Structure formats: structure tokens, C-alpha cells
Amino acid sequence: MSTEPRALNEKGAAILQVISGHNGCDTFTRHALNRNILMSEGVVDLAEKTDLIVSHQHNLKVRAEEFQTWPLYVREDGKSLHFPHQRDVLAQVHQKVIGGAAMAVAVCTDGNSKVPIVEQRIPFTDFPITGLSLWLENGTLMLPGER
Numbered sequence: 001m002s003t004e005p006r007a008l009n010e011k012g013a014a015i016l017q018v019i020s021g022h023n024g025c026d027t028f029t030r031h032a033l034n035r036n037i038l039m040s041e042g043v044v045d046l047a048e049k050t051d052l053i054v055s056h057q058h059n060l061k062v063r064a065e066e067f068q069t070w071p072l073y074v075r076e077d078g079k080s081l082h083f084p085h086q087r088d089v090l091a092q093v094h095q096k097v098i099g100g101a102a103m104a105v106a107v108c109t110d111g112n113s114k115v116p117i118v119e120q121r122i123p124f125t126d127f128p129i130t131g132l133s134l135w136l137e138n139g140t141l142m143l144p145g146e147r
Contacts, residue, residue, distance in 0.1 A: 026041075041146070
């Protein structure tokens with residue numbers, strides 16, 4: 001199974017093309033909702049999607065993790081969710097989503113564990129990419145290629 005995010009339409013392909021050019025980062029921007037979180041240049045290109053991650057930082061279990069992975073899985077109409085990362089964790093999430101009406105699921109892990117720290121079902125979304133993962137490390141939100 002691929003570990004790369006997958007575009008669901010032309011808009012998703014355009015976003016992936018923009019963010020694929022980011023590797024490393026020289027400039028950081030503070031997140032508007034939580035000034036303790038810095039965003040890399042690539043994440044700024046996805047800024048509207050970062051509020052979900054920031055909103056979970058009040059959870060003590062989540063905040064205790066210095067390194068967090070946040071993949072987002074979006075279901076295509078009539079299809080199962082596409083899970084390119086961490087099969088064991090996502091098999092658990094897959095059952096929850098398919099059993100419900102969620103269009104997407106965001107999962108937080110420490111990058112090593114097979115058990116999610118937190119997950120959020122998203123009943124409606126028009127986000128055009130599935131399998132896109134953001135990393136939060138020591139207060140800096142980045143694309144995996146920007147680490």
C-alpha cells in the first residue's frame with residue numbers, strides 16, 4: 001500500500017503539487033488560534049486545515065506528546081477510506097468510520113504506537129486529498145518533508 005497522500009480531484013492534485021515543493025523550512029508563522037504553535041511554510045499553504053490539530057492541543061494526552069503525526073483520511077463517495085499509513089491503527093479507525101457516516105477521520109499518534117492518542121470523525125468535508133499527514137514536533141507544525 002502506498003505511503004503517499006492521494007488527490008481525490010483536480011483541486012487536490014494542485015494542492016499536492018504546491019506542497020510537494022516544500023522540503024526544509026526557513027520561515028515559520030505563528031498559528032492564529034494558538035500562538036504557541038509555529039507553522040512551517042508548507043503548512044501555511046494548508047492553513048485552513050490546521051485548526052483541527054490545534055484544537056486538540058488542550059487535551060493533556062495529546063499535548064504530552066512532543067512528536068505527533070496527524071494523518072487525515074477522506075472517504076470517496078461510495079468507497080472505503082484509503083489508509084496509506086500505519087495499518088494496525090487505521091484498521092481500528094476504518095471500522096469506526098465505515099460503521100458511521102463519517103466522510104473523513106483525523107488520527108493523532110506518536111508516530112510509533114499502534115493505538116491512536118485521539119481521533120476525530122469529520123461528518124462533512126470537501127478536502128480533496130486523502131492520506132495527507134502533518135507532523136507536530138515540539139510546537140512546530142510541518143509537512144513530513146520539512147522535518
